[in-house]
Structures are given as structure tokens and as C-alpha cells.
Amino acid sequence: MHIYVHIPFCLKKCYYCDFASQGLDEFAGGAPIDEYFAALGAEIKSRSEDFEAKIARTVYFGGGTPGVGGIDNIVKILDLLKKVYRFAPDCEISFETNPKIFSDKDYRRMLEAGFNRISIGVQSLNDGVLKLLGRAHDARGAEAALIMAREAGFKNISADFMIGMPYQKGGFAHKTVFSDMRLPLLEHISVYQFCVCDNTVIASKLDKGEIIQPGDEWMAEEYISVCNQLASMGFTQYEISNFASGPDYISKHNYSYWLKEDYLGFGAGAVSTVKDIRRSNYRDIRAYTLGVKAGAYFDTEILEPREQFLEKVMLALRTTRGLTKDMLPGGSFEILQKNPGLKKLAKQEFIDLSPAGLTLGPKGFMVMNNIVLTVMDSLASGRIAHEQK
Ligand code: SF4
Known part of the structure; x- marks a missing residue:
């Protein structure tokens, strides 16, 4: 925590x-x-x-x-x-x-x-x-x-x-x-x-x-x-x-x-995430101080499993440790390895696609949003193909 x-x-x-x-x-x-x-x-x-x-x-x-x-x-x-x-x-x-x-x-x-x-x-x-x-x-x-x-x-x-x-x-x-x-x-x-x-x-x-x-x-x-x-x-x-x-x-x-570990955030605008519950305190200082007195000073949202998974992938790609094979459900990493868009990005040295995982270096971080989208699309189309079998 x-x-x-x-x-x-x-x-x-x-x-x-x-x-x-x-x-x-x-x-x-x-x-x-x-x-x-x-x-x-x-x-x-x-x-x-x-x-x-x-x-x-x-x-x-x-x-x-x-x-x-x-x-x-x-x-x-x-x-x-x-x-x-x-x-x-x-x-x-x-x-x-x-x-x-x-x-x-x-x-x-x-x-x-x-x-x-x-x-x-x-x-x-x-x-x-x-x-x-x-x-x-x-x-x-x-x-x-x-x-x-x-x-x-x-x-x-x-x-x-x-x-x-x-x-x-x-x-x-x-x-x-x-x-x-x-x-x-x-x-x-x-x-x-x-x-x-x-x-x-x-x-x-x-x-x-x-x-x-x-x-x-x-x-x-x-x-x-x-x-x-x-x-x-x-x-x-x-x-x-x-x-x-x-x-x-x-x-x-x-x-x-x-790593998406649990944390508690205290104070105006602070966010807490514990398991699948995210709670966001009111950002306005007065609304927060009055709200604490009244017992109503935050909004709560339940994070859907898919939303949590996408967040996990995006956050992992920000780190140099990258998206490791063991972070993904069985078969998903193999889908990424076969994706032509990702293969091309690897060839152009924007990403490193090794048997252990997918990592970005400084060159890749500059186009991280495009890489994240390609990874997400690839995982989504792999899932759909899997579900249609
Ligand atoms: S106003 Fe300046 S010092 Fe204050 S939080 Fe923003 S960037 Fe930081």
C-alpha cells in the first residue's frame, strides 16, 4: 500500500x-x-x-x-x-x-x-x-x-x-x-x-x-x-x-x-485506487473542506476488468521494463509477436520485441501513443479472432 x-x-x-x-x-x-x-x-x-x-x-x-x-x-x-x-x-x-x-x-x-x-x-x-x-x-x-x-x-x-x-x-x-x-x-x-x-x-x-x-x-x-x-x-x-x-x-x-499497486490519496483532488475501486476527492479546496465536514467529498467509480487491463498495459509500456509476457493472458503475447505493425516498429528500432516481452527505448517513447494504440488493436483483434473460433 x-x-x-x-x-x-x-x-x-x-x-x-x-x-x-x-x-x-x-x-x-x-x-x-x-x-x-x-x-x-x-x-x-x-x-x-x-x-x-x-x-x-x-x-x-x-x-x-x-x-x-x-x-x-x-x-x-x-x-x-x-x-x-x-x-x-x-x-x-x-x-x-x-x-x-x-x-x-x-x-x-x-x-x-x-x-x-x-x-x-x-x-x-x-x-x-x-x-x-x-x-x-x-x-x-x-x-x-x-x-x-x-x-x-x-x-x-x-x-x-x-x-x-x-x-x-x-x-x-x-x-x-x-x-x-x-x-x-x-x-x-x-x-x-x-x-x-x-x-x-x-x-x-x-x-x-x-x-x-x-x-x-x-x-x-x-x-x-x-x-x-x-x-x-x-x-x-x-x-x-x-x-x-x-x-x-x-x-x-x-x-x-x-505497477498499478493500491494507494490511498488524501486531500483535495487526490485519487485513491484500492483493488477495483477508484475514488477521487473533490478538487476544489472549499468543496473538499466543507465536504469532509459533511461526509461527502469524493466520487467513486468501479473499474471494469477490461479498463484495468488496458491501464496496466499502458502503464507497463511507460517503463523500460516494458510489457512482459507474464503480464498478459495466455496466447496474447504470441499475437503481439506476429503483428505486422509491431514487427515493422521493431525493425525500425522503435520497440524491442524479445521472447520475454515488448520494451521501448528513448526513440520508442517519443511515439509511445502510436505504439500503445498498435498494441491495443493487436490485443483486441486477437481476442475477437479467438472468440470467433
Ligand atoms: S503552480 Fe507551479 S509550483 Fe505550483 S503545482 Fe503548479 S507547477 Fe508546481
Whole structure:
């Protein structure tokens, strides 16, 4: 079992973000931080039965920027989780943060409270790009945060970056070059492909032609280049966007999602999946806090076996372990092996189709959606042919 805790507050909303989060400046009369943490505590206490006797193997505080809710509140929630649920002795306990908010003392407090992994949203070490994205920090601040976290004693530090960034009209696109960065040693790096979400500041600037987004070819080149750079720096890719400096540093929490393991999500917008039941908490902060008081703050859906199977296939293909033969019902993998479309993709080196399974590398990840569709079509037509026999 895994636990996710959502803290939906940020210093300010980044221009590209459509996560369930709000900048502190968006609340007239102040952010309802105390009410939120009271509701979060009440939700956690009320759901201990969802956990049965299972043990928490990972705990992840994400957002938003959890620290914006105040370290005292975060530590109280972690202590409450420890009281209500059982943590494995080697439980991975992570939190996300923005480089701007914590001092060295704050990092030490988080470590002392029991957090043993930290994920810092760096995104870029180019000040022009950070400004265009509306990030609250600059490049020097990001470097300083990574050093502070290390000096505070964190031994498992991850940094998030983005590629395929937009640029000002009349300017130049910026490519991520890790070797140019003065990065302190990191255990983990996530590299996300920039995408435009509706109703964001960036979307409207793109619509008006004020900024330009590089095309797919640029994105593909940058992605392959970044994968090669990280490999030469000693990082092993284990998922489309994730790279670890060794097997001990693979994010256990994130990997649990790709393996479709059970998890409980607490807080506004958090999702829980236990067996075939998925429950999604209300995303709106007020609807969530009032809803917890009234006992009505989430929607539930039952996942059909076919839907679960499709999810499992899609998630497996995101990882470098890929879709293994033993994940599929008897005979299904042989159907994939005979599929002409997949054979062609293997010949073109987009996929590796071995007797053990189907895997993608950086080249395949760039066209993953097409590969997933081909795999799904092949499995569906194989099933129909089988049923017609
Ligand atoms: S810090 Fe993260 S969650 Fe907050 S607005 Fe920026 S991208 Fe969104």
C-alpha cells in the first residue's frame, strides 16, 4: 500500500500549470490553510479502515508546494499518518518542493521529521525560461536549494526538469544541456516534456502569438539528447520521464503507480485506487473542506476488468521494463509477436520485441501513443479472432 497527501497551495501559480493547486495570491482574505489541514487530518483519521492491516511502503507529500502550508502542519500530518497507519521500516517518505521556500533550517526539520527523499522542481537553469514559465525562483536559487538540501543531510534528492520549452517571439528556443549546468550530485532526475494546458497564461500567450512552441521534431531531438546526456552522466532511465543514479534511487512511490499497486490519496483532488475501486476527492479546496465536514467529498467509480487491463498495459509500456509476457493472458503475447505493425516498429528500432516481452527505448517513447494504440488493436483483434473460433 502507498499513501499520497495533496497540499494544493503554491506561492504563486506558474503560467503553464493546471494541477489542483492555487497561488496564495488567489485567495481574497487569505488562503484557508488551517481549515484545509483540519479537513485533511479528519479525512486521514476517518479512512483507517480502507487500509486494513497493510503496511505503507511509500508516503508522498505533493501539490502544489507542500511547504507553503507550513512545516508545522506538514509534520503534524506525517505524525498523524504514522499513528493511524503502519509504516514499513524502509518506508520511502518524500516531499515535493519549490526551490524558493525552504531555508537550511527548514530542510533539516523535514529530515528530522522523517522525510528521507526530496523532489525539487527546478524545471530549468535558464533565467529567461524560468521567467517565461512564471516560476517563483531563478537558476541560482534552484542551485542553492539543491546544495542546501544536501548539506541538511538528504541522501536521496531528485530534481524535475522540463524540455521543449516555448520561447519569446523573435527569440530562440532553448535546449536543455545538463553538462552546462552546475548541478550538485543528484540521485534522481525527472525530465518532463512541456505541454500546453487549456486556460493557462501560457496557452493564451501562444494563442496570441506572443510566444512560440518548438515543434515535435525539436522535442524529439531534445528528448533523445537529454536521454544520452543523462546516460553518460551515469543515470539509468527506468521510465519515459525518470532517471536514477542507481537501483536504490528509483522512485518507489511513482513506480507503484506504474505497477498499478493500491494507494490511498488524501486531500483535495487526490485519487485513491484500492483493488477495483477508484475514488477521487473533490478538487476544489472549499468543496473538499466543507465536504469532509459533511461526509461527502469524493466520487467513486468501479473499474471494469477490461479498463484495468488496458491501464496496466499502458502503464507497463511507460517503463523500460516494458510489457512482459507474464503480464498478459495466455496466447496474447504470441499475437503481439506476429503483428505486422509491431514487427515493422521493431525493425525500425522503435520497440524491442524479445521472447520475454515488448520494451521501448528513448526513440520508442517519443511515439509511445502510436505504439500503445498498435498494441491495443493487436490485443483486441486477437481476442475477437479467438472468440470467433
Ligand atoms: S509550483 Fe508546481 S503545482 Fe505550483 S503552480 Fe507551479 S507547477 Fe503548479
